[in-house]
Amino acid sequence: MRTKYILIFILLIGSNHISRAQKDLKEDLIVFFSPQYMITNAIRLDIDIKQGETNKWWVIAPYFYFDNSSTSVLNPDDIFEDSYDPHVYEDMWGAGLELRRKMFLLSRNYDKGFYLSFGANYKYFNIIGDNVTYIEEEGEDGLMYHRMADIAYSININSYSGFATLGHQFKPSSKFFIDLYVGFGLKYSFHNSPQNVSIKYNRDFTDYGYTGTQFLGGFRLGVAL
DSSP states (O other): OOOHHHHHHHHHHHHHHHHHHTTTTTOSSEEEEGGGGGGGGGEEEEEEEOOOOOSSSEEEEEEEEEEOOOOOOOOOOOOOOTTTOOOSSSEEEEEEEEEEEESSTTTSSSEOOOOOOOOEEEEEEEEEEEEEEEEEEETTSSOOOEEEEEEEEEEEEEEEEEEEEEEOOOOOHHSEEEEEEEEEEEEEEEEEEETTBBOOOSSSSTTTTEEEEEEEEEEEEEOOO
């Protein structure tokens, strides 16, 4: 009987150690989803890859944009029939890629706690319209003028940005993560149109072709693989 109780005691201790080891398991690959990007017609996925047995990570984040609706945040439908918004478009698509370096502030924290990150991204957008808009053309005197025309047109936008963020990554369970972050960035965008359309999608820092400083903030939901 004593041997039986001793074996049961050893099994309980062993299971307790296994449970603790699973809770303290350090993940090497986490895939995050950022819901807030859907507001600007985008899907962003982050792939966080740990660098060896350190508190440093590489983050690779592809972006995908698509919108053919006239009721989205950046392409609102006209409220009044006589209202005019030169930024209204028929179709938009885009793609981008971000590379980021992330470092937890405490060396013993491999996948949770406060961290700093910095990186850069590139995005490309193609916007198609078929309405009244402003075009730029050269006059007989050699000067550039703007006039309104009802034409089909396209606008290509190339956007570059660099940034730094401070965040806190939570680990509610062994495989689930929540990440909150804030930061600042600098973005520069180039507009090009074969039809010489002069409209710029530079209304605010959330716009596709914004140029200037940015306040960054958001959250990510992740699952370890």
